Amino acid sequence: MSERARDNTRQSAFDKPSAGSVLAWKRIEWRINTDYNRSMHQYPCVYRCAIQSPLNRLFDYLPPQASTSVLSQARPGMRLWVPFGRRRIVAILLEIAQSSEIAPDKLRTAEQFIDQRPLLDESYFQFFQWVADYYHHPVGDTVFGFLPSLLRKGRNADTTIASTERTWQLSRHGQGLISDNNDRVLKRAPKQSQLLRALLEQGVLTQAELADSGFSASITKTLSDKGLIEPASPSKHRKSDANKSAEVHLQANPEQALAIDAVAAHMDSYRCFLLHGITGSGKTEVYLQLIKRCLQAGKQALVLVPEIGLTPQMLDRFQRRFGGHILALNSGMTDVQRLNAWLTARNGDAHIVIGTRSALLAPLPALGLIIVDEEHDSSYKQQDGLRYSARDLAIKRAQLNDIPVLLGSATPSLESLANATQGKYNLLALTERAGGALPPQINLSDCNEPFAADGLAFTVIDAARRHLKEGAQVLIFINRRGFAPSLLCSQCGWIAKCAACEVRMTAHLMGNQLICHHCEQRELWPKQCPSCQHQPLQTLGSGTQKLEQTLEHHFPDVPVIRVDRDSTQRKGSLHSKLAMAQSGEPCVLLGTQMLAKGHHFPKLSMVAILDADTALYSSDYRGPERMAQTITQVAGRAGRGDRPGEVYVQSQLPNHPLLIQITTDSYAEFANRLLEERSALALPPFSKSAALLGEHRALEELLECMRTLRHNVEQSLATQGLGDVMTVGPVPAPMPRKSNRFRAQMILYSQQPGTLHRYLSSLRTALDKNTPPRGMRLAIDVDPIDTN
Ligand code: ADP
Ligand code: ZN
Ligand code: ZN
Numbered sequence: 001m002s003e004r005a006r007d008n009t010r011q012s013a014f015d016k017p018s019a020g021s022v023l024a025w026k027r028i029e030w031r032i033n034t035d036y037n038r039s040m041h042q043y044p045c046v047y048r049c050a051i052q053s054p055l056n057r058l059f060d061y062l063p064p065q066a067s068t069s070v071l072s073q074a075r076p077g078m079r080l081w082v083p084f085g086r087r088r089i090v091a092i093l094l095e096i097a098q099s100s101e102i103a104p105d106k107l108r109t110a111e112q113f114i115d116q117r118p119l120l121d122e123s124y125f126q127f128f129q130w131v132a133d134y135y136h137h138p139v140g141d142t143v144f145g146f147l148p149s150l151l152r153k154g155r156n157a158d159t160t161i162a163s164t165e166r167t168w169q170l171s172r173h174g175q176g177l178i179s180d181n182n183d184r185v186l187k188r189a190p191k192q193s194q195l196l197r198a199l200l201e202q203g204v205l206t207q208a209e210l211a212d213s214g215f216s217a218s219i220t221k222t223l224s225d226k227g228l229i230e231p232a233s234p235s236k237h238r239k240s241d242a243n244k245s246a247e248v249h250l251q252a253n254p255e256q257a258l259a260i261d262a263v264a265a266h267m268d269s270y271r272c273f274l275l276h277g278i279t280g281s282g283k284t285e286v287y288l289q290l291i292k293r294c295l296q297a298g299k300q301a302l303v304l305v306p307e308i309g310l311t312p313q314m315l316d317r318f319q320r321r322f323g324g325h326i327l328a329l330n331s332g333m334t335d336v337q338r339l340n341a342w343l344t345a346r347n348g349d350a351h352i353v354i355g356t357r358s359a360l361l362a363p364l365p366a367l368g369l370i371i372v373d374e375e376h377d378s379s380y381k382q383q384d385g386l387r388y389s390a391r392d393l394a395i396k397r398a399q400l401n402d403i404p405v406l407l408g409s410a411t412p413s414l415e416s417l418a419n420a421t422q423g424k425y426n427l428l429a430l431t432e433r434a435g436g437a438l439p440p441q442i443n444l445s446d447c448n449e450p451f452a453a454d455g456l457a458f459t460v461i462d463a464a465r466r467h468l469k470e471g472a473q474v475l476i477f478i479n480r481r482g483f484a485p486s487l488l489c490s491q492c493g494w495i496a497k498c499a500a501c502e503v504r505m506t507a508h509l510m511g512n513q514l515i516c517h518h519c520e521q522r523e524l525w526p527k528q529c530p531s532c533q534h535q536p537l538q539t540l541g542s543g544t545q546k547l548e549q550t551l552e553h554h555f556p557d558v559p560v561i562r563v564d565r566d567s568t569q570r571k572g573s574l575h576s577k578l579a580m581a582q583s584g585e586p587c588v589l590l591g592t593q594m595l596a597k598g599h600h601f602p603k604l605s606m607v608a609i610l611d612a613d614t615a616l617y618s619s620d621y622r623g624p625e626r627m628a629q630t631i632t633q634v635a636g637r638a639g640r641g642d643r644p645g646e647v648y649v650q651s652q653l654p655n656h657p658l659l660i661q662i663t664t665d666s667y668a669e670f671a672n673r674l675l676e677e678r679s680a681l682a683l684p685p686f687s688k689s690a691a692l693l694g695e696h697r698a699l700e701e702l703l704e705c706m707r708t709l710r711h712n713v714e715q716s717l718a719t720q721g722l723g724d725v726m727t728v729g730p731v732p733a734p735m736p737r738k739s740n741r742f743r744a745q746m747i748l749y750s751q752q753p754g755t756l757h758r759y760l761s762s763l764r765t766a767l768d769k770n771t772p773p774r775g776m777r778l779a780i781d782v783d784p785i786d787t788n
Contacts, residue, residue: 040099047074047110051084052144052152056137056768059084059091060100061110070113075192077118077125081111081154090114091152092143094125094598114154119147120363127361127400131393134757135778136764137386145386146361151340157343166205167231168220171200192214192274200227201572212334216720247320248284249289250434252518256411258429259286260341263404264293267368270399274375274420275408276668278431279636280437280600283408284314286430287371288321290406295322304356304390307331308376308594312575313355313582329355329362332571342423356380357638360397367401375407375416376629378785410636411629411667414675418685421675424531431606433640440607440638440645442663444632444654455542459649460608461554468558468586472605472643475589476547477596477634479611481564482506483546484539487514487525491534496526500740509545509565512539544590547610551588563591596634602641606648609634613651613659620734622785628662628670633680684783688753690760690783693733695741695777702742704778710746716757716766725750725759734786741777747784 048058057784061082063071074096082091088111100107127144133141144152153158170178178196187193197214199205210220223229252260253278263273285773291301305314318326327341327350334359344350346363353362357380372380372391380390391407407416408427420427433439445459455478464474484507487496496505498516505514505523512525528535539546544564551560568574574594581589584603589595590753612631615623633651639645651659661670679686692709696702717725726749733743750756760780772778 003313021098023489040041041103041107042099043104043107044098045071046100046107047080047091047093048095048097049080049082049110050094050140050143051082051089051091053140054138056139056764058094060097060102060107060140062107063092064110064112066112070174073116074113075118076122077120078116079114079119079151079154079157081114083108083111088150092119092125093142096527115157119157119443121365121560123400124361124363127397130396131386131388133761135782136760142386146358148335148339148342149698151342155339167204168199168210168229168233169204169225170196171227171230174223175200176326177228181218181771191219192228194446195219195223196228197572201575206336208336212336224577235415249292249321250285252285253282253432253434254728255430255432256282256289256434258288259430260289262426262428262599263290263369263406266404267297268402269404270402271404272395273404273406273414273421273428274412274425275406275428275430276412277408277410277428278433278439278667279410279633280433281410281430282434283373283410283430284317285434286295287406287408288318288372290369291322291348291352291373294369295325297368298366300345300348300350300364300366301369301371302359302364302367302394303352303371304359304364304394305354305356305373306382306444309378311578311599313578313599316352317353325351327353327355327362329353329359331356349351358391360390365396368403370398370405372405372407373409375409376411376413378626381783381785383786387779387784389783394785411632412671414625414671414678415685417671418669418675420773431458436554437640437642438644440647442635442649444663445648445650445660455610455650456550456554456608457648457650460650462589463606463646463648464555464608467606467646468588470605470643471586471603473581473587473589473601473603475591475595475601475604475607475634475637476551477607477609477612478542478544478547479592479630480506480541480543480786481545481566481592482508482515482517482542482543484543486540488540489529489532490538492529492532494529494531496523496537500738501735502737503735506543507539508566516736530693541544541777544592547590551590555588558586560588560590563589563594565592565594568594578596592629595637596630599637600640601637603643604637604641604645605639605643606646607635608640608648608650609648613653613656614648616651616653616656616658620786621678621681624658624662625671625674627658628667628674631662632667661779682749682751684749687749687751688756689747689749690747690756691781692730692746692763693743693779693781694730694745695743696775697741699742699775701775702744703730705773706744707748708780713746713748713763713768716762720759720762721752722755722759724752724755745781745784 031379045063047061047063049061051059063074064080067294074093076094076096080091080093083547087452091110128140128146132139147402167248174196178200195210199211207217207220220229221275259275275283282644287303294301315328317324327345329341333341342363345353346365348487353359353364355362363474372394375391382388395405418423445457467474486504496514497503498505498519498521500521501516501518503516503518505516507525508515514523514525515521526537544562548560548562559580561580563574563577566575578599580748581587589604609631612627615627635647638647645701649663653659678684694702694706694709696705710727714726726751727746729746730744733745736743748756760782764780767778
């Protein structure tokens, strides 16, 4: 283990000698093989079921009272209503057995079947079981977590809801009204105009979908009476794009052709390919042509994109190529939409499913190819509940289905690069920009030189002016939304902090609020200092809202288009902002990571990155990797058309060797150097890691519990002779307090993945058998990405 990992100065609070009672929890049995002989009771038939519960076990029931013909149809994968405590809940039958640990007088009887056939075939449940084992997560929670919420609640799964319900579309009159922005007619009826906008965006919506978004049947009736909306034929639903003529594919360049042929030669068996293509090199074109081959073979394709990567632009591109067989799954969907999408996929009616993390487990009976775009993106890792990595599970799913999986990125993760070097993945490279554009030139600019205003260096302003004058577009990137990251009193030093998280609250202009970006707590922006009554208070630093004002001041002649989570909340606003940028008119685009990847703005020739250097101050060993990824991705937005791109990276430490390397070397060179370092320090990907996360409302209790945990873990590692597993911590988590809970973590590293995995199983068993002290929450995070 590295000195660096061991030398953790933040450990002190945990190292204080314990106040004596370490051992409120001391009876824990921490050995492997906690299996003991229980007496089993024999039965003619027992249903072993998963239910949604934090308990890591299955639950046994007697079959419901039903006719023999119903019972003879029972198969794993069917849902049932079962009694649980005093409630009635949904269970999924996983196994039909002949014995149970539960004695006859305690074993309860299931009430009735919900499904007439299995929801999914058995292979899915085997996969869910594998996932639960790998992440050491309760199996019921894992199985249920991957189902649409309406199925978890017992909704019928035999027909899509949409097809049986009334569907609505805009009438010609309604369309005219809303697309001319003339809906002032409805000024006093905001709900009605919202509904019209929703139909404008979605084309067709069912009554159920409208109800789910809060539109009552009386609103649809009013609008239909006014002649603004009309019933649509159900078959039109979501097939409206089917008739669009499918666009022909581009002529692949030699590198693209090599990549396409390499994957196409292995369409019938598992293999993992890593497509490392610089930004703008035409990775998407490679995806599209491979998907075409997959569809031609009569199979389905699954495309995963990062949370913010599923843009209307990306979807358009797929739709233009393939017409209307595409199912998009995103986080903005209503429960009904989600269920319908899931059922459509399961019934084999969708040829391509494209979606974010959770689309990974979309049921696809004829899956033939998986693509993971921007595979390095951290949004693929779920950060609560079942902490899975959709990228890693995509690879596992491909393995189980014996099909190829293609990971694509301009900045592959070190994990994937290491796997490629070791020959586990096939590396495919696109080293040139498609269409002949040149890679951008990167400049470092010193933030310590005289400042224009609010965090913008003069060199950046001058350069932007030059590019705009020549008719081009400019992108200013800052990963900080809101007006200012801090509000403080210059008199007494008071700083606005979130009471629940102990971090600074961000000042927002909208509603004059202070918002905690970690727990969403909101307060009014105080006029005077709550501590010394001094006024006015000062903001420190800039977020996108403040920069928007600065930029409007400096560039009054062009539109400043701000794209961040706040400015794109209203449905359709992201679309219209991106469309403005796409039009090619000179403008200043200002945005957070929502603008960092995937977008293609041909007229954009200059990019300035304002706060990419924060990793230089971070203690997370992944900091430099992420910094290089962000800088490379954002820089990659520039110069994708005819004009060569120019990139400015603003930093207070422009001479920092890491920054110099990132801006002068290629990503591959930089990544190789980081890999050497990680290898020397035995850090992932050269070791396997897992975090044990603890949370408690009281700091003392948390410390106490984590100390006990460490004590027990160390002892059990020693008794089991697992000297290979190293422990670090407990240390405060990256967010040491969140939503009124203190948080700490302990990290385990091992160079032998198998050992760590076996140890974690024994730990899981021990934790399951020994209820932790009251109020303590403990979780295991396998392959964590947030450690320091
Ligand atoms: P990436 O996904 O690698 O960032 P894209 O697939 O978005 O790159 O391609 C960048 C641009 O190059 C797009 O405008 C695309 O239409 C164009 N392009 C891609 N492949 C080709 C090709 N073979 N010939 C001509 N233009 C291409
Ligand atoms: Zn004060
Ligand atoms: Zn908070």
